[in-house]
Amino acid sequence: MSRLLLAVPAMLGVFVVVFFVIRMLPGDSAEAMLGASATDAQIETYRAAHGLDKPAPVQFWIALKNLFRGDLGDSLSHYRPVLSVVLERLPSTIELAAYGIVLGSVFAVILGVVAASFRGRWPDLIITAYSTFGMSLPTFYIGLWILMVFAVKLDVIPVSASAVEGLPRWKTLFGPVLTIVVGGSLVRTTRSAILEILEEDFIRTARAKGVPKALILFRHALGNALIPIITMVGYGLAVSFGGAIVLETVFGRSGVGKLLIDAITVRDYPLVQGTTFVIALFMIVANLLTDVAAGFADPRIRVAGAGEL
Amino acid sequence: MKKTGILALCLAAALCLGALSACSSGNTQGDGAPPSASSPAPSGADSPAADSAKVYYMTTNFEESWWDPALFMQINDVSLAPMIYETLVELQTDGTVAPQLAESWDISDGGLTYTFNLRKGVQWHKGYGEFTSADVKFTLERQTDPAVASVNADNLNIANIAAIECPDEYTVVFKLKAADVDLLTRMSLYYSIIVCKAHSDKDGVASINSDPIGTGPFVYDGGTLGIKTEAVRNTEWWGDFTGNVDRVVSTFMSDTNTIYMAFDKGELHSTGLYDKDKIKEYEDKGYPVVNVPLLQLLYVGVNMQLEPFDNPVVREAFFNAIDVQYFLDNLYYGTESAVGSYVPPSSKYALTDYFKFNYDPERSKQLLAEAGYPDGVEVTLWGASDALGQPPAILTQDQLGKAGFKVNLQCVDFGVFIDQVRNGTAQMWVLYNTTGAIADDTINRYTSKSYPGSNWCGVTDAEYDALVEAGLNAKTEQEKYDSFYAAQRRLMDLQVIYPISTFSVGEVMQKNVSGYKSYGDLGFRLQTVTIG
Amino acid sequence: MAEPFIRIENLTKRFSISAGKRIRKTGFTAVNNVSLNIERGEVFGLVGESGCGKSTLSLLVLRLLEANGGAVYHGDTNILELPRRKMRRIRRDMQIVFQDPYDSLDPRFTLERIMNEPLQIHRWGTGAEREARIDELFAAVSLDKQQLKRYPHQLSGGQRQRLCIARSLALSPGFLVCDEAVSALDVSIQAQILNLLLDLKDEFGLTYLFISHNLAVVKFVSDRIGVMYFGKIVELADTDELFDNVLHPYTAALLSAVPDPDPFSEKKRDILPSGVPSLIDPPGGCAFHPRCKYAGERCARESPELRDAGRGHLVACHRLEC
Amino acid sequence: MSDGQRLLEIKDLRISFSVGEDTVRAVNGVSLTLDRGEALGVVGESGCGKSVTFSSVMGLLPSPPAVIEGEIVFDGRDVTKLSDRQMRRVRGKDIAMIFQEPMRSLNPVMRIGNQIVEALLLHGAVSRGQVWTRALELLKLVEVPDAPSRLHCYPHQLSGGLRQRIMIAMALASQPRILLADEPTTALDVTIQAQILELLKRVQRETGMSIVIITHDLGVVADIVDNVAVFYAGVIVEKADKYSLFRSPMHPYTIGLLNCIPTLQTKRKRLYVIEGNIPDPARLPIGCAFSPRCAYATERCLTEKPETRECAPGHFCACHLAGQIDPLNP
């Protein structure tokens, strides 16, 4: 609950930072949008029409007032309210991030557990090497290869998923999600979390009780390892969202990441502010959810009441 | 220890197999014929109607923004626009104009009155009624409407139009203040696309951006700009629709690799490529390629207000430092040609036979030494960092390096690039410069009143200004040609712009696509195209 | 009687915990209005079970923890109100030895740097004088000089505790707090350190506040002993007086609970029921009444004050008055 | 008291670990027996090998680092040779173990009830049906107040004493014949310690199982056990019934220990002290391990490892000078 209240200053912080940072970008929307052949007259008309000629503080005050009314202003490059442009593309990015994180985590946790249980022996080395290697390859590299293999060679999915009508959902997601899963870094976190927990005293008690190895691993060790893993998932979101920008370019998905890149290129201030605001909101809510989930997994937080001294 | 570990391992393996089999099973659902020469319905398209209706898949790789022609900077700002909208007259590839929405026209009292007789029975899309002279009047008058915020008022030379009259539904009369030799050419270009008055009255000024209404061979059929837009064939189109395309789908794809893969798999019927290697590759594989010249020119410009280029000797050295032939042979494989002036040949009033390049790096070093830079001069070369801008920038930097120029290359984000040149802080830059079909803007921008601003080269030459002034106010076409030619010769002599080559796009098409016709205004249109 | 070396008056410390969802601040009193005097040259023992507040008291006396109320007089100045700079000078005279020898030495410091730190903080003497001082201190705690270049993790538990003692004596303080100083050591090493502490007291005329949960160790080393329960001193007397004439029921229970290393003793064991009550909602009146077999109705109502029951034997229990 | 029927026999047990170059010899030839119903006290300072010995009895030492020689015979079988699967049928069923740190020995994310039920179900001691009632009985056996509500608590909601009782309940789940208690009360306050010791005495009396108390506190040993074995540097230096050990100790180390611990009866102002440091298992001296600290060390002690001899009925000692040292004033 209290963390939610903390999110408000963070959100305002994001809004202010973005507002002024983007204005420091050299060149403005008029120049970037109208291109090299624009005449001075065209640039003046464009600036006047979109209120770019007002001084920054005035623009800031207007933007802030609109923000509280939930209006993120109109996009310069899309001639539509920013909110509608962003909401139109948000689902595709959220869908990508969600499937990526969920499948990625499940896949990574299993590999992490296997690696931990075979500590030091060949499965551990293979899995560690794979996960380190997976993390080392640039996202676009993995993405393009997956596209080449699954789309062109195996003809399992279309290359430009968004172009084709009536495609089953999993086909639109297969490429990008596989890229996230392959590049996932959660394997190492799971492995080290489990290794650390296997040293704890209650594991020794469980062995003294005669609990078999697999049960120790899945019930006792994994149960406790979930807490650090979930927090890492939350943190991994910031990284994977960055990756999403690259993924959307490679797989031709029109998501919020790509929208933001182009908005920056054409200096569409309202759109950049709106998109960053929505992304930041989504990120903070996601971090919050992971905190709550971590709290849920750890009874020491969920069930208050200090032990009788 | 052993048993349980293996159990966990099989679990992981099972998961992977499961994932793989799930997709391979997808394969057996019969995803349409593999990409063969016949009708390459995209393998992903499961919709049964694929084989009866001919759907043309195309792509755009830049961000499309809005449908309102008043905001267009070029005809292909929106890929489907040329097929949805139409103008009064059509620009032919040879520069002459032919009837389109206007069946005939006549010019009277010394070029001050133009009377257009409109085609009868032309219907606006989606039942917005018949096309009348009121639509033409509305299209021109909305240019000055602040709600529209049009950027094309100057292109249409609105200030020179005294009045527009509609004596009846099918005739419209333009009363000019002064003679405008290029009015007809203007009427054929993207900024004079006729928009529907009824639509604007009924749904408001901004409605054009959410639901574009035109009179062209294709009708807008939904989708969002920047993601995917579609248009369906206009069965009641007045013109002769010789092709067999029923629907066209334009998808936004920005990664070149993804585009090549989609094209190789037959998911795209055509795509515009800049990369000459790739074009050559497809040509060798027997794909039909149409070379569409663009109103673009690759050039290296310098700012004569900034040191060292304020010294004419340095500028002369610069004019000997770049090997145009190397560009033509190794970068463009002979598909492009050298240029006579800073205005590309495909633009009206372009001077084609004046500037001759000669490449003499030694002479350039010698000149630099004379100008006081015995061991070469330090300069910063600005370029755009996108896939199009990098190759010429790297080539230029390499060649200048061999001619005594120590070049610090700055390939930056386009916004940053524009800001540098417009503020007059960029010494030297290399760029594909876009011009209009009529050269007015390009020639007018180097007059001293435009510095700093669009006059990046910092030219403040009275003689050039006078020649440009005379050209703009020329009474007859010939007079305009003469003064514009003189102006171009004057600027080339100042040696501030070193034109390298023309630039064109290679429209690569699937083998079964035929009938593509190129148009004077370089618009991409499919009404004559048939999918085999 | 000379002015007491350390005078503690009504010292109180409350900790607040905002427990998770409940924003409302709940808290508990770890040290509840404690007053006691420590004479110069005396070993004052403080004994009590874990959670009774004895360690917190030690941190309050050295002002490593800010108290919520009361005063600590060193000589005639109340150190709780001293400004930072003056406080630094007073600290030279008061030092502390902690329980866990592995936790009280910075793993990244060599022994030499550890010994030099106090001298550097107070810019004491020149390089040579410092080296001599360190040799002198190592000799006092019988540590080998050659080990100066080594790291703490290369020493045994006993050696590390000797190092802590040497470090605390570097600025020749008058007052030394030993907070469970021997509890973490093995029995044979414990005996060596206890003897060392007593020798150092005589040699340097130190005053000790010796804190431990082990009654036998406190009895052996202390001149006077205070018994703490639930943040309060429940009984305070000279060592022999306390053990020969136990008054407070809790102290009696403590004595009986200590396992006697003699198989022949038929010590009847009276086992206290349940455990120490939760600090978050303390019982009313005397904190011990829920576990005390003599508890009367007054005990539940009113918390008893420390009163002198003769021969300086202070006790806080209603049973003795009536 | 034991009824003479042998349960466990450890014969010349040696355990060493290799860490880096040096090998840590934790146990250097330990032999002892445990009969049914016997309460054995195992005393020694840290690093003397007492915990390692009984961890190996439970098969808790992972074999790759640990090298185990000698035999541990239980129920006629040598436990050290059993496979992990076979050992799991013994662990928790016939031999149970509780540990020192109650705060960390219970799984923090599992409810108490589930952890007990897990112990019950493991060895088929109880069918699924009455497993919860059996759990409640166990909690009553270890005197946990209002047991039903405790089943649903998490470990962090209980005090140290309560948690140790839960550990004992879990250990008794399938009526083991031996209970190993490694420093069961060290981390507890003295009043709680008294409660737990009383509980262990009562449980042993009622179930008749034999119990091994590993501790460094001689007071705990004097109170609860029958015989005492004193460990030093991985070897048993002295073993006898508690009365003869306390009244007439023979080994100088035992004598030293008994005299250097302050008790409520101690009057002297200075403690008797055993000089020197705790032996480092990685660098043990050749002769008697205690020789560097022994006041009576002779030339022979420095070179020759003393044999364990029965110097008096039931009183074993590993010292060349056994019987010649006056225990009262060393």
Place this chain on the structure above:
Amino acid sequence: MEAILKNKFFVIGGGIVLIISLLVLFAPLLTSYDYGAVDLPNKQLPPGAEHIMGTDLYGRDVWCRIIYGGRVSLTVALGSTAVALVVGTMLGALSGYVRGTLDFVLDRVNDVLMAFPMLLFSLVIGVVLGSSMKNMFLSIGIPIIPMFYRIARATAMSVGGRSYVLAARAMGGGRMRVILRHIIPNVLPHTLVILSSAIGGAILAEASLGFLGFGIPQPTPSWGLIANDGKTYMFSHPWTTAFAGAFIALTILGFNLLGDGLRDWLDPKIRTAAKR
């Protein structure tokens, strides 16, 4: 010290990083080509005798560009992570030990930094400052600061409670002295451990920025740029991207193994697990 040399992760990782650093350092000796020399007629040559790793789309020798590019990529990666390490550790230590309002403010700033996807933040700063190598230190460094800040703050909080800190204060040590002498030296090992994965992240970020067109300006070579140059012909002439990608992957693998080795060696629990 010798214990660490036995840790196989450390040795393999260290080996890889060492080899690559040597290659990059002695680049001038290993190739005579100029990484900027354009030679279009023989562009896109496959690896052969003349050009061991073939040439890129401008005819430049790929092997030469990769080892020179290594200088840029490693400097950017090390520089940016160094910035993040120093700032993150300092602020984290301060915030974790001092707590109070400073901690609250810094924590909120950290939340703001964390609310941005890493790549986006680098991108904006890169464009604002201009993407010279020096500025890349900031544009890639700043988004990584939270990674170090979080670990430093958590460790500082636990170290703050340790007895040797209390002892230092008891000796009269001022707050600054305690932080510099005790808190930071004991926090640093923990942040150093994640330095390796941060370096991996930095190299990837530089590559991704290049891919999106906001990388270091041409013709200065960096691995990310080389991989990006070859991207358009990735399937017809794969070697440019393959070699660049391999070097990126190997370096990151090396640094990560180095980090693993460091963590196992630094974390006494794992190191002494065998001795139990």
